[in-house]
Amino acid sequence: MSIEISKASSHLLEGMKVESTSRGFKMILDEPIEAGGSNTGMNPVEAILCALGSCQCLITKMIASNMGIKIEDLKINLQGELDPTGYQGDTSVRPGYEAIRSTFIIKSNTSEEQIKELITQVEKFCPVGDTVSNGTNLVVDYVVEK
Amino acid sequence: MSIEISKASSHLLEGMKVESTSRGFKMILDEPIEAGGSNTGMNPVEAILCALGSCQCLITKMIASNMGIKIEDLKINLQGELDPTGYQGDTSVRPGYEAIRSTFIIKSNTSEEQIKELITQVEKFCPVGDTVSNGTNLVVDYVVEK
Numbered sequence: 001m002s003i004e005i006s007k008a009s010s011h012l013l014e015g016m017k018v019e020s021t022s023r024g025f026k027m028i029l030d031e032p033i034e035a036g037g038s039n040t041g042m043n044p045v046e047a048i049l050c051a052l053g054s055c056q057c058l059i060t061k062m063i064a065s066n067m068g069i070k071i072e073d074l075k076i077n078l079q080g081e082l083d084p085t086g087y088q089g090d091t092s093v094r095p096g097y098e099a100i101r102s103t104f105i106i107k108s109n110t111s112e113e114q115i116k117e118l119i120t121q122v123e124k125f126c127p128v129g130d131t132v133s134n135g136t137n138l139v140v141d142y143v144v145e146k
Numbered sequence: 147m148s149i150e151i152s153k154a155s156s157h158l159l160e161g162m163k164v165e166s167t168s169r170g171f172k173m174i175l176d177e178p179i180e181a182g183g184s185n186t187g188m189n190p191v192e193a194i195l196c197a198l199g200s201c202q203c204l205i206t207k208m209i210a211s212n213m214g215i216k217i218e219d220l221k222i223n224l225q226g227e228l229d230p231t232g233y234q235g236d237t238s239v240r241p242g243y244e245a246i247r248s249t250f251i252i253k254s255n256t257s258e259e260q261i262k263e264l265i266t267q268v269e270k271f272c273p274v275g276d277t278v279s280n281g282t283n284l285v286v287d288y289v290v291e292k
Contacts, residue, residue: 010199020196053156055190096276130242135281
């Protein structure tokens with residue numbers, strides 16, 4: 001076992017704008033005007049879809065290369081389904097995504113069978129996919145500064 | 147029940163670079179040089195931490211406002227623990243995060259009790275937090291283009 005630690009930091013700015021950084025890279029998320037934000041970036045539930053799609057792309061590339069499959073182009077369309085009454089306070093509804101659908105559009109000349117096996121492997125080994133589908137131990141702690 | 151659909155699309159570019167878009171906003175993720183990337187952005191497991199931290203910031207702001215708590219400043223430090231042997235093929239190890247730790251640094255003059263209650267509410271109602279800690283139904287499908 002060789003645990004690797006990834007780090008990030010999020011800072012609440014004015015309105016609904018949040019600036020996050022990880023290894024010096026910056027991500028600005030916000031909410032649309034109609035949700036009380038200033039629409040300067042995608043929102044957090046959209047950002048998690050992008051993290052998932054990106055991870056699925058990279059794992060597909062890695063596994064395709066191991067399997068000797070040539071991918072000419074890969075695009076993944078993602079769709080997340082969420083009932084906002086959940087985070088707005090209705091405790092009979094979960095606040096997070098009920099489901100996420102991920103459709104791979106793969107350009108390749110390899111056999112249908114090979115592609116099917118590739119997708120099966122991607123579902124098995126994708127880090128963000130596993131985190132999102134199987135959940136993870138989320139530990140929240142806090143420090144108060146006066 | 148009023149399900150809202152969020153959408154995103156990820157496109158594998160050269161190397162380990164992935165460009166994702168959602169509502170016209172762009173996110174470039176990549177891997178560090180030592181992981182075979184060109185280090186032009188954070189990677190997907192870092193990006194999911196940023197999505198989580200941002201969501202926790204916004205839900206904190208929303209709930210604090212409902213509770214009449216004044217937050218002068220909020221920063222959240224996140225740390226994810228992952229064993230890379232999992233996504234590299236060792237099926238005895240999960241490929242995703244074993245744990246994510248989120249530390250809120252809250253500047254506020256409100257009572258310790260109120261802050262404790264605030265954090266409890268944030269843990270209960272955060273959309274990305276719920277998705278990540280309880281998991282979601284992830285459905286993967288594909289289309290092959292010759």
